[in-house]
Amino acid sequence: MATLSVAAILAENARRRPDRTALVEGDLRLTFAEAWRRSLAQAGALTALGVRPGDRVALMAPNTAEFPLAYYAAMAVGGVVVPVHLLLSATEVQHVLKDSGAGLLLAHPAQEATARAAAEPLGIRVVVLGEELDKLAVDAEPPHSYVTRSADDPAVVFYTSGTTGVPKGAVLSHFNIVMNATVNAFDANDIRPDDIVLGALPLFHAFGQTVSLNSTWRAGATLVLMPRFDAARAIEIMVAERVNTFHGVPTMFVSLAAVAAGAAALPELRLCISGGASLPVAVLERFESAFGAQICEGYGLSETSPAATVNQPVFGTRAGTIGHPLWGVDAEIAQADVEDRVELLPAGELGEVVIRGHNVFSGYLGRPEATAEALVDGWFRTGDLGTKDEDGFLRIVDRKKDVIIRGGYNVYPREVEEVLARHPEIAQVAVIGLPDELHGEEICAVVVPAPGATPDAAAITGWSKEHLGKHKYPRRVEFTDELPLGPSMKVLKRELRARYTAR
Template sequence: MATLSVAAVLAENARRRPAKEALVEGDLRLTFAEVWQRALAQAGALAGLGVRPGDRIALMAPNTADFPQAYYAIAAAGGVVVPVHLLLSQTEVEHVLTDSGATLLLCHPAQAQTGAAAARAAGIRTVLLGEEFGKLAADAEPLPSYVTREADDPAVVFYTSGTTGVPKGAVLSHFNLVMNATVNAFDANDIRPDDIALGALPLFHAFGQTVSMNSTWRAGATLVLLPRFDAARAIELMVKEKVNTFHGVPTMFVALAAAAAGADALPELRVCISGGASLPVAVLERFEAAFGATVYEGYGLSETSPAAAVNQPVFGAKPGTIGHPLWGVDVEIARADAEDRIELLPPGELGEVVVRGHNVFSGYLGRPEATAEALVDGWFRTGDLGTKDDEGFLRIVDRKKDVIIRGGYNVYPREVEEVLMRHPGVAQVAVIGLPDDLHGEEICAVVVPAPDTAPEAAEITEWSREHLGRHKYPRRVEFTDALPLGPSMKVLKRELRVRYAAR
């Protein structure tokens, strides 16, 4: 029996570099020894509340010090963390609590209204982080060390928003998460103990949790938390704290590139990683020009812990791609229409992206049919379409479900978005297919105009007609102040389809 726990990531730092600064949030500064002592005290409090190894504990908190503290406390107590997205409604939170079988909700006071109401409806106890949990921890006997877990035991259950249906719980093991943090820190990137990373991505999401929190600490580096992302504030904080590592989603890179011009000083960034959604090449170029730093774009899903592929210094970075698979992981292109088997395609062919390796999840909690559909012949089917070139660089073309079929031709929204992002009047854009009597689907571009511009729909259509094939350019252009974003900062295209199909 091989034993392993995510809690070891923090425990080992407390042993190897106890006095090293681990966590910074506002005026709060904690060393690895302090964070670990607090986690063991909180784990003792959880044991006192009746938490047993394998129990699922929901955690609902923003990017304050409470999150990593409680996360490692749950792991130390042998529990399974069920992170709750902060943008969910009470009914949606209740679904996560009941579906996961959570026995307790640890909730930040700022989320208490929604969280506590959902917990009452689900019939489970809520403990508020901060004063209430702090008192329980102060009165409890701290655990002497973390509880023994087997490598394949569940560590975290991520609820995936999915593009359809109700959210499903993706079960990730201690082995999945420890390996993903390790290869992210030491193989994909050269993360060093004296690095300082900005934790601006939501920690309740797989990207923020693995890449910002666990990988940073796996390398013994410092995490500086930013509870609410604001580009100007992020630049100020990075300069003040000498941050050299930034992980973000494309919307953050857009905002930072725009805010750089008005900043007094800019941070010296060594490692910049983008994920969560496709980063338009125009945005990557703008950011690199402003900050003088290389952006390494990657790709992953909750079901793959999440990182599966990323541009890596060892292979060189190629803008517009997601680089190469992580160490010990295979990412290939398979025939998209062969549902019951995996048939790998040669380089250059378009197909479904499939993943196998130490990062692939155990399955969907309580959903054997959905698990069997997703895990085929030892590979995880991502539902994304992509290609692999002769040098092994992977490229995501689009979600299988987002492809637009106009007059019998396949149009990939991402390709259209890449082109539109180069228009001077476009700050952000999402391309969707809307029902059309003549062509089956018509192409619609939903545009957030660039500051101080007032582009016209006809002008954008005309411009894109010069830059795109006849079947690809948007016949319809709509303007909006902001695109609807899901909890993981992806644009919710299904919401846009509903909104504009009705018009």
């Protein structure tokens, strides 16, 4: 039986490069040796609390040092980490705890109230990270090393954002996570041990956890944590810490490009990775001209560990695409409306993106029917529509369920968003379909105006008429100060549909 543990990522660095800086958060600096020593001490505390291999440990913390240390402590005792989104209400946290079967909740002091409200009615113990866990660690015996697991044993259960209703737990194995971190570190992009990475993506989310935390440490590089993203502050931190790598979602790149001109100095960025949602080409161009750094857009889902494809130097990069599959991963386009089997389509055809490889999850916890719907013929069905060109570049067109059907014509919101993103008075835009008696659905653009601009709805409709086909331009334009974002920073279109349908 092959054994493997995510804990090895930190343990091996402590052995190979003990004195290298692993983690920076504010004034705190830890070498790999110190970080592993602290994680092992916490692992001793978890054992004293009764955590055994296979037990589920929920973790609720922002991007402070407490998160990675507790994460690797739980891995070291063979526990299964259940990261909890920080934006959830106590009722939603309770669902995650109950559904995952967690026996312990580790919570940051800032989350303690919500954690207790969720856990105590279920009889689940809450231990507060920092003082309380550190005291337990002092009194406990740290293990000599980590508990090894079977490679296919569960390591993490990610609760999907619940875009389709009740959040489901996607189970990822040690093999899934170690392989995804390894391939990201050594094959996908040019990552080097002396890189310094800004960790601004939430670590409780798959993108931040795999790409920022695990891949950075797999490469032996330094992670600089930022507990709460603010663009101007991010630039200051990146300059002060000589950060050369930034991972972000499109909303972060929008904000950084907007404040770059007013910054005293800009960081010298070598590599930027975008994921989590589609990056409009106009945003990519604005950011690249402001920072003089290239963005490599990628794609993935909680169910794919998460990285599945990315623009990679080996294949060349192409703006507006999500690049090529990672090493050892296949991504193809299949018939979207054939549910019971996977029928692959030739290059250039539009269909559903399907993925297979070492990154595909074990299934949804306790939901065999949902697992059987998602895993078909050895492929994971993503629910995203896309194309693959003759050169193998993949492009996401839209979510299957976000397609607008207006007067019998399919309209892909992303295509409309790409055009509107180039309007000088628009900072951000989300396009949705609203019920319409005549056409079935009408196209509505929800716009966040650019700073200082006061755009006119009729003028935007007129402008888009010149740039989009007759069936595609938005007949309705609504203005808002900000778009509703889910825990993974994706725009919550279901919320927008509910809000503007009600009007």
